[in-house]
Amino acid sequence: MTQSEFLKLVMPFKDKVFRLAKRLLVSREEAEDATQEVLLKLWRNKSQIENYKNVEAFSMTMTKNFCLDKLKSKQSQNLKIVHSNYQDHNVALQKQIELNDSLQWVAKIIEDLPEQQKMVVQLRDIEQYDFDEIAKMLDMNPTAVRVALSRARKIIREKLTNTHNYGIK
Amino acid sequence: MVLNNIEKLLEKYENGETTLQEEAQLKDYFSQDTVAPHLEYYKAIFAYYVVNQQETFTKNVPLNTKKKINFKWLSVAAVAVLMVGIYFNLPKQDTITEADRLAYNQAKSYLSLVSQTLNKGKAQVNYLDAITKAGTQVDYLKQMESPIQRTIKK
16 A cells, blocks of 8 residues: 555545544644554554554544543543633634633533533534444444433533623523 | 524523534624624624634644665575575585595405405314313313312311
């Protein structure tokens, strides 16, 4: 397998790998490192790549495992990464601030979710995989995925309404 | 889109029962500028998802094509080198020429001649065996000693 063939194979899902890594690791730099690591691992084992049934699902699972390992080692080191990512929207300033504020609220709420729900939300609502694919990637059964997703969505909605209504109700 | 429909979809959405198409419908609806006021907060959620979907990985990955050393061929090469080394270090074998063979045969014939004459000489002195035979024949004289010793003891 040549370099260009590999890139052609990897291109469509490298952003998804990156976003999943970022969802779990929060920091952009950490997520970039993780993505690089995952892609390099794939490249090193390129001779076996034909044997994989679904390279994309395989790499997503790899990313999940890699990030969870990272988090585990980080917890033992007691190192905390605080990060804020700023986005730019071309909306009127007032609205922009408002929107940014709510978007950051959503980000914060998702960040507080347990790892599994975080991953499910990421894979379903952002990457739009179907349940069977997610189940395969996360080693869960589809019903469990559905339940986790439902729970996560409810928590996000509840917390967001709470912050919106804060001080009013 | 009818608001009623959206609310139904939202309920399904929260139960995790919506299909991807229905979720796309919701996303479409909440990306509008005007949304029903009691559903305003959903706008943020879906906007967040859409924004996050656009994030890309920009770091480039160094795909080095460094060739690994193939140990299979390395071992073959090692064996070859070893065999060449052994071949050159072997002690040189003497080659037997015709003159050597002649000398060997000559020496052999001389030696057999010597051993033949020696055997002949040995056969001529064989009669000396009679002396040892005679020695054994006079062994009975030793018995004469024993009565003498007996009388001494008494």
